[in-house]
Amino acid sequence: MTKHEEKTVEPRVAAIGDTSRLSPELRRAFDPAGDYEPMPDPGPSDWLANHPEKPQSYADWLNKDTNVPGPQRRIIYLLPIGEFPPSAPSLPALTKIVHAFFTLEVKVLPAVAVKDVPAKTRINPSTKKRQLLAPDVLRWLTKRVPDDAFALQAVTMEDLYPEPSWNFVFGMASLSERVGVQSFARQDPAFFGDAREAGWQNVALRRATWTMVHEISHMFGLTHCVYWKCVVAGSNHQAEADSRPLHPCPVCLRKLHAAIGFDPAAREEELAKVLRDVGIDDEAAWSEHRATWIRTGQPSENSKP
Ligand SMILES: [Zn+2]
Numbered sequence: 001m002t003k004h005e006e007k008t009v010e011p012r013v014a015a016i017g018d019t020s021r022l023s024p025e026l027r028r029a030f031d032p033a034g035d036y037e038p039m040p041d042p043g044p045s046d047w048l049a050n051h052p053e054k055p056q057s058y059a060d061w062l063n064k065d066t067n068v069p070g071p072q073r074r075i076i077y078l079l080p081i082g083e084f085p086p087s088a089p090s091l092p093a094l095t096k097i098v099h100a101f102f103t104l105e106v107k108v109l110p111a112v113a114v115k116d117v118p119a120k121t122r123i124n125p126s127t128k129k130r131q132l133l134a135p136d137v138l139r140w141l142t143k144r145v146p147d148d149a150f151a152l153q154a155v156t157m158e159d160l161y162p163e164p165s166w167n168f169v170f171g172m173a174s175l176s177e178r179v180g181v182q183s184f185a186r187q188d189p190a191f192f193g194d195a196r197e198a199g200w201q202n203v204a205l206r207r208a209t210w211t212m213v214h215e216i217s218h219m220f221g222l223t224h225c226v227y228w229k230c231v232v233a234g235s236n237h238q239a240e241a242d243s244r245p246l247h248p249c250p251v252c253l254r255k256l257h258a259a260i261g262f263d264p265a266a267r268e269e270e271l272a273k274v275l276r277d278v279g280i281d282d283e284a285a286w287s288e289h290r291a292t293w294i295r296t297g298q299p300s301e302n303s304k305p
């Protein structure tokens with residue numbers, strides 16, 4: 001590569017880092033190859049217009065002292081807080097998705113009652129519904145991380161807020177303490193008094209998946225992605241979250257790969273199966289297509305999303 005060409009590499013491609021010494025499969029795994037959309041310029045209410053983020057390239061992440069799973073500490077635990085109606089996003093489905101996404105064992109802990117979680121609450125002025133202060137929940141979670149846990153992600157039907165000046169938050173995680181919490185409350189149209197249209201539970205599962213893999217990715221020291229439309233990018237509102245895919249971009253995938261050490265093609269194949277199984281078909285097709293590309297360097301005939 002000449003000096004001139006080096007200068008014209010897009011920052012989002014440069015952030016992936018040098019892959020020239022990797023195996024052909026790994027090189028393809030981190031090659032965007034037309035399968036990822038660049039992060040669009042934010043609209044006025046979008047995340048990046050309101051929360052400017054310091055970009056974190058793969059090299060930046062490597063230089064940080066981050067938590068990675070070790071032989072004694074590699075289980076992802078999900079902790080239900082409070083009761084869940086039968087219509088809530090399915091924990092068994094989320095368990096399978098998170099297992100396929102991170103390739104780590106996932107276990108669900110016995111549920112804890114909301115009253116046993118020492119978190120400040122308030123009544124949200126616009127919804128008139130109770131909310132828990134998420135940082136209080138995170139602080140409580142740090143004392144409950146099992147010895148063999150890499151990560152502890154709490155899930156609840158209670159609505160959450162991150163600080164008094166904010167309206168709500170879908171979820172929140174600590175980048176250093178390996179804990180996170182997310183709410184399913186806003187994934188039910190009934191929360192807003194709206195009608196539950198056909199297929200709403202599938203949408204709710206997709207949204208719960210987005211928040212769950214997003215928060216758990218933070219626990220590997222990944223900060224919000226600014227490079228591509230990516231599951232690790234920040235999101236200010238539901239429409240913005242819905243416009244994002246459920247998969248990580250090549251920059252974020254490379255960080256997770258370095259932290260966990262999976263086979264990227266096998267990971268996409270397993271993820272595709274699980275996503276088909278739970279009815280998230282567009283992402284399943286994307287993973288099938290991507291697995292074929294990583295294995296063969298040829299785009300697949302049928303599964304192009
Ligand atoms: Zn986040």
Ligand SMILES: [Zn+2]
Binds near residue numbers: 228232249250
């Ligand atoms: Zn990313």
